[in-house]
Amino acid sequence: MHLRSTRFMDFKFSQPNSQPDHQTAWEKAAVSTNQADPFCSSPAWQMAFHDAFSPDRRILIVSRSNSLVALAEHVSPQGETYLTPIESHWFFGCPLLGSQAVQLFNGLMDDIARLYAPAFPQIVISGIRPGGALSQRLIRTFIDRFDIYLHSSGAQCAASLAGGVDGYLSRRSGNHRKKLRKQARKALEQGVSFERVAPASAEEAETTYARMIAVELKSWKGIGKCGMAETPAKEFYDFLLKRLASAQSGRVIFARHDNKDIGFIFGGMAGRIYRGQQFSYDEAWKHYSIGNIMQLEQIRWLCQEKAKRYDMGPLVGPKMAYKNHWTEKEIRLQTWILVKRR
Secondary structure, three states: OOOOOOOHHHOOOEOOOOOOOOHHHHHHHHHOOOOOOOHHHOHHHHHHHHHHHOOOOOEEEEEEOOEEEEEEEEEOOOOOEEEEEOOOOOOOOOOEEOOOHHHHHHOOHHHHHHHHOOOOOEEEEEEEOOOOHHHHHHHHHHOOOEEEEEEEEEEEEEEEOOOHHHHHHHOOOHHHHHHHHHHHHHHHHOOOEEEEEOOOOHHHHHHHHHHHHHHHOOOHHHHOOOOOOOOOHHHHHHHHHHHHHOOOOEEEEEEEEOOEEEEEEEEEEEOOEEEEEEEEEOHHHHHHOHHHHHHHHHHHHHHHOOOOEEEEEEOOOHHHHHHHHOOOEEEEEEEEEEEEOO
8 A cells, every 4th residue: 555665766666465665745736736637646656556557567766855756667468668657547647847857758768778788668648738847848858868658638627616616606607506506405405414534544544435235236337237245346445544544634425314324425635736536326226416505515615725727537428527617627647658758
């Protein structure tokens, strides 16, 4: 569950299950460098992915001057070697954090060349904001030695929480506000209540997660075996909630009726920015808009905690269209591949 500090000027690989010295620097850099997705740039998200999806990969982590590089080694079936973000499936986070991260990474190029000689690995960098400071530093630093290709692009969506709940709702459409009031009133009339949980230990996280999975199994995703109750998603979110518990950064709300859980909404904090992860509800309650009223209840909680932004993740495809009602900001991000010229 932890990460050991390693001297990367000697270019050694980290042992991810030992105690970290880089953890604090990593967390600070993720929330202070204008990332498209600060939460998914953090160690909780990145290392939960490592634990669940690729625990045998070697990882490279070095921090200095409030900047950090966090990458992992990937060898393809064809024998090609890549250095990628540790979370290398969705490419939400950024592996180069801080104003000196590109310079720090550039300082490792000779070590990388020696380690992988005669072939130099391709380098994958995600979480790049087009036209932002990181993209400009990467081009300025590497364009004379590397070909730079666009791997993929996408968009994240977010909502400001300025002005509290009233301020947030003022930025929604009148129709959306009207629907939320009606849905909340209908749920209240049915006796639906809410319970807030912020696990503070691995044991609390495990108990909370068991309740979440029990709800998930009764949802359309659980019934269809396409949700977070399935491997490896089940393990991933389990690891994530436990990692968040070390700083009490997880945020879970349960919708309840007659002392039973009928829904949950889950996410985590990165500084004062909340990133939503999953929500689900008992299929028997699908006509009561449980998902919407849990979203509203989560926003109430966040505003009470003085959170400044609600990140809702990717805005891609028709299944994500509902997020347009809840957010007003779109943040573009790209993933690049750097290929060294011979």
